[in-house]
Each structure stands twice: as C-alpha cells, then as structure tokens.
Amino acid sequence: MALTWLTFLLAAVIGVVAGVLIGCIGVGGVVIVPLLILRHDVDIHLAVVACMAAYVPAGLAGAVAYVRKRAVPWHSAVFMCLPAALAALLGSWTLVRLSAHVVKLVLYSIMLGTSCLSAVRSLHAVWTEKKAEQPRSIAGTRDTIASGMSGFDRQSNSGAASLGEDSTAFDDGVHSMEQEQARLMAPDGDEKAAGPGILSQNGRERPVVVAGASTNHRQVASDTSTDKAMCCFGSLTGVQLVQALLVGMLAGFGSALTGTSGPVLLLPMLFILLWPALPALGCAQVIQVPIACAATVGNLFFATSQVDLHDMFKLAGCVAAGLVPFVFVGAAIADHLPQRTLKITVALLLVVASLVLLLREVL
Template sequence: MFVSTAILLATIGLAAGLLIGCIGIGGVVVVPALVYVVGIPIQTAIAGAIMGYLFTGLVGTAVYARHKSIRWDMTVWLWAGAMPAALIGARFIQLADPLLLELFIGALALLSGLAALRPPFAAGAKAQSLSKPALAAVGAVTGYASAVTGTGGPVVLVPILTWLRIPVLTAIGLGQAIQLPIAVLATAGNIAFGEPDLMLGLLLAVGLSIGTLAGAQLAHKMPRAMLGHAISGALLIVGGLILLRAARHLFFSDLVTIFRANHFL
C-alpha cells in the first residue's frame, strides 16, 4: 500500500510540476488531488504541498535564471511583501475551517483558469514595470494566499501579473522565484504551529522537481497558447467541482441543522 501511495504522490507532483515550470499554473491541482484522490486531510495536504515547493522554487528559479527570464529588480520587492505574509498565512491554516479553505481553493482555481484564457503578449513585447510599493503589495497577497491554500507562488502571482499586463514569460519567471521565500517561511510556520507530514512533502518534492525541470525547459522552446487554453479548461473544471462539493456540504449541513431544530422542538 505504501509503495502504491508513494507512486501516486510522485505522479501528482510530476503533473503539477510540469505545469508550474511551463506556464506557472499547476500548484492549484496539488491540494485537491491529495484531498480527493489520496484522501489526505486538507490542512495536512496544504502543509505537504508547501514543503514540496521548496524544491520547485530552486529548480524553476535556476532554469529561468539561466535563460535570463527573471526580473531580479522586481523579484526583490515581491519577496519583501511575500515573506511576512507567508508566515502569517501558515498560522491561519491551523485556525481555518476546512470548508472555508475548500471554497478559497476552488475560487482560486476558477480565477486562474479565467486568467489563462487571456491572450499572451507577443514574444518580443517589452516587460512593463510596477512601482516598488505595488510589487510589495502583490507579493504580500501572493504569500498569504499561497500559504493558506497550499498552491505555491506561481498560481497566485502569474494571474495577477498577467492582469497587470506583464508579459507572460516575465510573469512565469517571477512566479518561479517567489516560490522560495513563500515555501521557506510557510514551512517554518507549519513546523512551529503544527506537525507537517515530512514524508508527504518529500514524496511530492520528487515529482514536483522533475516536472518543474521539464516544464521550465518546455516553456522556452514551445508556444504556450494551446497549452495555456488546455490548462485553463482543466482549472475551470477543477475549481467548479471543488466549489460544487463545498456548496453541497454547506447545503447538506443547513438541512441537518434545520432537521435537528425541528426534531427537538
């Protein structure tokens, strides 16, 4: 049983890593897969996924930096906002209602899918710049949301930057770099405030690292329009299913409450 579970976890990591490395949107599928396919509690799944992003951050940043696809002048300010926010988010996980986290993850998947439908910039488009306070604010939102949902940095940051009209390859490169401080601070917070499953994090890291390496190489060699639309469709489906499941739980819970109230009247 352990061997089959280990293979399944590595496979989930591989698929998500490929998407993270290639288009920056992939971390959003990790937690739902762990919860609904493997049957892991959502808080444990979030902490394990965040731990795995330590390795995707290292691999993705290295590959994108080698291709000179990371704007370091923007990265520093994104990190400044993301680090404290990630630590706060790690604390929130232990206090949050699992149903609330499901709703948050489902909404994030839908928004990411809608963002991926936007047409990419032309290959030769010049990257725009944001002010330092704006970058720090975007980093803070990314750090907090990523730590709370276990999605890593790219799936939050890439849609925000594309909405702000930053060219897609620049946005993906910044998404790779922001994983490092978020994963480090959020994992430190999870260890301090809870008991993360180290084996889960390591097994995910194996697949995530290999997938990210392959995806990052693909991102610099192939057009992303068709792949982006395919991923957008998958994210819309995943987000919709999660929100439907959460809504069903809310509705069912209300029915039980009403029944009990009437029963004891």
C-alpha cells in the same frame, strides 16, 4: 490516520502530473492539493503544509533556471520577498485556525480564477494571431497586384506591337498573386503568425516589418512596450513600490493558506499590472522560494497540533520527487505539442473541475 504506501505512490504520481503540466503550459501547481485530498487519509491541512515544503526544492530549481536566463527583475523582486515571507508566516498561522471547509472554498475559488485567466489569455492570443494575419494578407496581395499591373502598364506603353508581351506580363502578375494567396492561406506553412510584427519560423520568433507600417509606428509600439516594462526593470516609483509590497503580501498569504505555489497567485496580479510574460515568470519563481521556506518554518511551529510532521515530510518528498524533474520533461515535451491548443484545453478542463469542486463544497 497513518498514511499508506499507496498514498505516497499517488503523491509522487500527482507530482509528476503537475510537473509535466508546469513544464508544458506553465499551469499545474494548483492541482496538487485538490488531487491529494481525494485520498481519504489525507486531510487538507496535511496536504497544504506538505505542498509548501515540496515547493522549496521546486522553487529553487525554477529560480536558478530564470536567473541563468537573466529574466528576473530584481528591482521589484527584492521588494516583494520580505512582505511575501512575512505574509506566508501569517498564512500558516491562519491555516490551522480555519476549518477544512473554509480552506477548500478559498482553494477552489483560486483554482477557478487562475484557470479562467489562463483560458482567457490563451483565447486572446489566438484572436490576436488571427487578427494580425489579416493586414499582412491584404498588404501582400495588394503589393503583388500593384506589381503585376505596373508591369502591364509599362509594356502597354510600347504600342500595339508588344501586345503579346503585355499579356504575358499580366499573366505573370496574376500568377504571382495566386502563389502569394496560396502561401498565406496554407494551414501548416513554415511561417505562422505569432502576433503583430512577429513571425514564428520553425518554433522561433523573429521580428518582421509589416507591409505598410512606418518606422514611426514601430517606434511607438516599442515605446509602449518599454513603458509597460518600466515597473519591473526600471527604478520603482512610489506607487510601484506600494504595488510590489502589496502583491508580495497577497501572494505569500494566499499560497501559505491554500498550498498553491507562488506563481499561481502572483502571475495573475502581475499580468493585471501589465508586466511582460518572461519577467513576470522569473519574478514568480524567485518569490516562490521565500514563500515556501517561510510557510514551512511557520508550519513547523503552528501546525504540529493538527499535522504529523513525519507524514508531512514524507508526503512532501514524494511530491517533490515527481514535481522537480518532470518540469524539465514537460518543457521538452512542449516543443512537440501545439501550445495554443494544449493551453486552452487544459485551462478549460481546470475551469470545469474547479466549478464542480466548488459547487460540491458549497452544496
């Protein structure tokens, strides 16, 4: 069935929506194929191969952005690229041999898993934020009380003649404590908790020293973070090399089979391996390029019997036209939106949507 101009227009709109979501909260590529196949004239095989072609320019733009930030862990990325590309070729070969029903089941399952992971991570971040506020509030209140009481004690030692001064000093201490409590309990102050030992001021994170925390404790926390990052910035051990090869293969095969972008599958696996967020995102953007290129080349050879290549490239161009520029628009919009609330809301909506699509396909 020939595609109509309305289909191409909707493909561009879907690209815009996915681009804004990716720019705002980092989740969006997974929605493109499910939205495209809502049109009766777009088969899931066509949607998958068109999306993989659209991810080539999108992946290049994302990779350049993270390379400029120096956030790409090349020690691991180089070992993921080749197996990811080879697995993407295998995925494109497998795609044409599976029915639309099976491909949809795999796609909706991936959509459900990634959206659940996103929701859990966002909720855990909120819980960590609130937990970090409690010791800081207690420590601040304890210090102000101690300051007020010490002032009272010093003044009381001077004798009965200074009773008036005693009362003033104690009142000042209590007043300082009340001010401190009011500041800490203010809902929209300049400083908001962003995690243990971190304060976000005017949207930027800066390290702080929590009252009562010793240098040794801070050093232990730093060493722990360094150990977790060793797998992506240091030289790889044998186990880490095997992990990199397997992760690349799974991401490449799954992406080519379902039309989801490389980060959709790669990021959950990297987070399970305790990678920090920024190098994980940088690695995922870089790996997306060989995956998309290899899958597109494979589709040119294997999918010609099921897909009109002319329609594939036109549909891919429409998706990419909306996807690539609006990633940057979404990133600009994100500065003016409540990130935690937005991430949780979108993730929960995706969970519900994927459950509905999955149940509809099963039943």
